[in-house]
Amino acid sequence: MKHTNKNDQNNSQTSSNKLSLDSSTEHLISVSQSEQRLTTGIHLPVLVTEVLSYLNPQKGESYLDLTAGYGGHATKILERTLQPQEAVLVDRDHNAIDALKQRFAGDRVELIHDDFASAAGRLLNQGRQFDIILADLGVSSPHLDSASRGFSVRLDGPLDMRMDQTQSLTAADIVNTYSAGELADLIRRFGEEPRANRIARLIEAHRPITTTAQLAHIVAKAWPGHSKQHPAVRTFQALRIAVNDELGILSRALPLWIRLLAPGGRLAVISFHSLEDRLVKQALQAEAGDRYDAQLQLLTKQPVMAGDIELVSNPRARSAKLRAAVKIKKKGE
Numbered sequence: 580m581k582h583t584n585k586n587d588q589n590n591s592q593t594s595s596n597k598l599s600l601d602s603s604t605e606h607l608i609s610v611s612q613s614e615q616r617l618t619t620g621i622h623l624p625v626l627v628t629e630v631l632s633y634l635n636p637q638k639g640e641s642y643l644d645l646t647a648g649y650g651g652h653a654t655k656i657l658e659r660t661l662q663p664q665e666a667v668l669v670d671r672d673h674n675a676i677d678a679l680k681q682r683f684a685g686d687r688v689e690l691i692h693d694d695f696a697s698a699a700g701r702l703l704n705q706g707r708q709f710d711i712i713l714a715d716l717g718v719s720s721p722h723l724d725s726a727s728r729g730f731s732v733r734l735d736g737p738l739d740m741r742m743d744q745t746q747s748l749t750a751a752d753i754v755n756t757y758s759a760g761e762l763a764d765l766i767r768r769f770g771e772e773p774r775a776n777r778i779a780r781l782i783e784a785h786r787p788i789t790t791t792a793q794l795a796h797i798v799a800k801a802w803p804g805h806s807k808q809h810p811a812v813r814t815f816q817a818l819r820i821a822v823n824d825e826l827g828i829l830s831r832a833l834p835l836w837i838r839l840l841a842p843g844g845r846l847a848v849i850s851f852h853s854l855e856d857r858l859v860k861q862a863l864q865a866e867a868g869d870r871y872d873a874q875l876q877l878l879t880k881q882p883v884m885a886g887d888i889e890l891v892s893n894p895r896a897r898s899a900k901l902r903a904a905v906k907i908k909k910k911g912e
């Protein structure tokens with residue numbers, strides 16, 4: 580199958596190396612309570628044109644979506660492969676799986692409710708391979724727009740933040756049981772928060788903390804004065820990453836995804852903050868390069884970002900970074 584390297588072709592922006600916070604969290608700042616009710620249940624997929632361009636789906640190809648969410652990308656890809664029975668859609672969130680069941684009812688797609696590292700391990704054990712693999716990391720708009728899921732800095736709800744509702748660890752467990760030192764470490768590492776020590780001491784002094792509004796208010800005390808974004812955004816990002824072990828699962832999963840690619844198969848990964856993007860970049864680069872045993876050819880030297888037109892209609896795309904690679908066909912494959 581023909582696949583061209585599009586490094587020089589794309590007209591999207593490329594990223595700088597500066598810290599990028601997950602704009603899906605910042606986006607909440609502009610979502611009012613009434614807008615929130617209207618948008619709940621809607622997730623606009625990001626970088627759709629770019630994803631289709633790099634994954635280049637062809638009729639009859641097999642497809643693995645590791646973060647199928649509400650099926651926006653999957654619908655576009657399946658419109659091209661026309662092969663739903665060769666598609667596996669994974670998500671660790673029950674609501675997403677229920678929505679996918681409805682969206683693809685009668686299409687015979689395979690749905691897996693699991694995290695994408697465990698799902699990939701299972702598929703490898705079954706000897707499966709895929710022509711197209713997509714991972715669109717992070718949370719979906721319904722996560723952020725629903726107060727009861729506890730992800731939002733702006734909407735008051737329980738301190739939950741679990742993507743998988745069957746998991747036992749919640750953000751409340753971390754906030755109320757970790758030592759100030761452990762909290763500071765987590766907030767610094769996963770939130771890249773310069774005032775992590777002060778925030779951790781404030782949290783410790785105000786426990787028990789049970790709601791997102793309480794936590795947001797307490798963290799804001801560490802940042803008096805005016806700021807463009809809510810001062811608790813970085814702390815919320817850190818807690819979300821910790822609750823869902825986002826970086827641990829991603830580092831375990833990336834090598835498995837590369838193994839699941841069929842010769843000539845394409846992998847695209849969209850990340851939303853710099854910690855994730857670094858892991859994706861390292862994993863792809865580790866298997867690429869000008870050497871005899873390279874497994875991948877990179878299709879994006881720099882991450883591809885959304886253009887201005889998409890940003891107007893979908894602010895969540897602001898921090899999205901897409902990296903893609905193709906599995907090299909070896910002689911005889």
Ligand SMILES: C[S@@+](CC[C@H](N)C(=O)[O-])C[C@H]1O[C@@H](n2cnc3c(N)ncnc32)[C@H](O)[C@@H]1O
Nearest residue numbers: 624646648649650651652670671672694695715
């Ligand atoms: C950005 S949304 C994906 C949206 C999807 N591409 C669409 O078009 O609707 C990310 C999804 O990935 C899921 N997710 C995040 N981390 C995951 C993991 N480690 N394993 C499985 N699913 C995960 C979330 O539950 C969420 O539904």
